[in-house]
Amino acid sequence: MPPTVPAAAVLHLPTLRVTGGKVRADVAYTHAVPKARRTGHTVAVGVDWGLNTLLSAGALRLNEDGRIAALGAGGQFRAAGVLAKQHRLRRLSERLHAKADHYQRLIAGDEQHNLVGKHAVLRDEIRHVSERRSNLNDALAWAAARWTVDQAIAATATVIYLEDLRSMEARGMGATMNTRLSQQVRGKIVDRMRHLAAEAGVAVVTVPARNTSKHCPHCLTPLRHCKAPDQPTVAGWKWAICPNPSCGWQGDRDHGAWRRIAARGLTHQTRTVTDKTSGHMVIRTVVDTLETAAVVTPTTTSRRDRSKTGPTRQNNSRPTPRRRRAPSPTRPQGRAGKRPEGHAPTDRNRLPRAAHRHQGVNTISTPPTVGHRPRGAALGVGFHLHAHATPPRWETIPETQSDTG
Template sequence: MPKTRRCGHTVALGVDWGLNTLLTAGAVRRHDDGIITALGTGGMFRACGVARQHRLRRESEHLHAKTDHYQRLISGEARHPLSAKYHVLAEESRHVSARRSNLNDALAWSAARWAVDQAITARATVIYVEDLRSMEARGMGRTLNTRLSQHVRGQIVERIRHLGAEAGIAVVTVPARGTSRNCPRCLVPLRHRKAPDRPTAPGWKWALCPNPGCGWQGDRDTGAWQRIAARGLNHQSKTVTDRADGTLAIRSTVDKLEASAVVTPTTAATRRDRSKTGPTRRRTTRPAPRRRRAPSPTRPLGPAGQRPEGHAPTGRTRLPRAAHRHQSVTTISTPTTSQHRPRGAALGAGFHLHAHASPPRWAELTPDPTVRIGRLADQRR
């Protein structure tokens, strides 16, 4: 296996822990002049097994409560009527615990494989993760600490170290203080609010920088992994090796190094400011007349072409006349009396030359060879 380095890194992967998204990670680069830039927008690892883990945890807590209640009722009696139910509940509790253990192991390996693959793709030589001990020792409460432990973060860090060692990637823990609170570009305290694309979702996932000169905004986890990676690259000289297990860690931060641990945007903002500065201009209800700005195109030489204006059909060049006997399903009936025989009213031609109907589009125009076009007197001859 390639040997990992304690310092001297230029490309690093920052990993942030979340409750809804198990991992949020992204890569940054430190240039020779000390400027740190982000390599892309990062990614999120959303495991579908986290929700199942919460359901199994609630089920396990319910089974443990019932088992303890039955145990108090039995009071050590071997022939108590509730002894059979107690053994069934105890066996079910062990079964749920085994399912939780298997799911934790699968989640840990999957998340660790994803994080290491992100580092290999970005050609990073170090992965910086938050120190779990500093996160759980800040008095978050029993409920939140339970959720943190149920996300198998400790197992994920161990798997990341194992898979990272195979690829020659060092894994260093950094202090988690202020990573989600300050802006990754100017270190100003952020304002958290609901995400604009999910206004009905509970929580404060969206972060907005109040500094008018910065104006950064985005997911708070995105800003957190940028802060973690920038902090780790600037504090490389403070990396120490634990004598007990050989893990790498950054114990504390230095104000001078922390002040320069900012992520500089790669490109300047080119979009003009479209903020509303005055009242909206009144618009007239009358639409503007449609005028052609260019002359109409010339008609093609073929029998049919696209008209420059209007919605007239262009599939036919001319319409048939009633005297030509080209009507089929829309033909007007021939008069039966001899007193009224208008011109062109023979053999279904219609009662008048100008009384005709357009054939439907599905009707085929087949001329009748038995009918001659001309006057009625000529046909009698």
């Protein structure tokens, strides 16, 4: 059996099927999993739905004194590339459908029409594009659900709180926005999430999405939304700032939303019920008295004491220059001489250019050989073409007459 099958699993009768000339057996199995609880949760994961950022999630902890604290900064599941491909396939499908409908009107039931063959090709292409969209949606749903459940397992959470999809119906947003919202495959993600969470004993509960992105997660003050500070040229209102001077919280509005969702779920967990038709756990209404306690306590960061305990150490205004720890390179094989330490290229033997003049007495060079005319600093590899050495000390001392003449 593959390693994904638990050792204590109970196998059932296989189903045989013939595929590609081979007989394959589909073996189903069952195994015991922990039962998800409706109440008694202390660590919860809140999940907020986004448009371009598909999911934003993080964990909160309910302490014994009733305070709620955040466990980390949370994370985001970005699927912009997959969603862009989904939109391209959707537009392609719309164009193919429009063209097929136009051919259908021109054919008008005539089986001998010249466009019958082209119409059949279009119908096959439409079916192919639809299958691609379906496969892409399934892959995206499983990936998003697996990511969310892994976040809960890593945080040792026993419940995942989601926004209620029924309260997120796109109304009055225009045809384009409504189509984009309908393409988010949220329903498939929730179904896969419940399937994966049940194996780990994690409950998945939906909560009302009212004012989750509008109020501050720390003081419930209405937030002021603006452009993100790291993307001032990108249109949108992704950044949220709390106008309350005693709070001053600011951050991504999606991160504030998952804090509000998780805090609302922890405070309303006693009102969790099981839907009779679907069997899913839901929180139907928000109670104002419980909502006032659904605030996240700001975490205080401890800073190191930087009080002065002694005299300030003097800093040298002229620090020692950094020197290369590597040894001086070996002498190249050719006319080029040895360069100073740390400045020699090891991949060439001669300089690409040099000054066309004779060297003076103070020019950095080596003594010329017979039949060779030195060219500038060509023999003194690594120095500027017009660099000269410092004259000897005895050439700078002025000659004076002694007292004895």
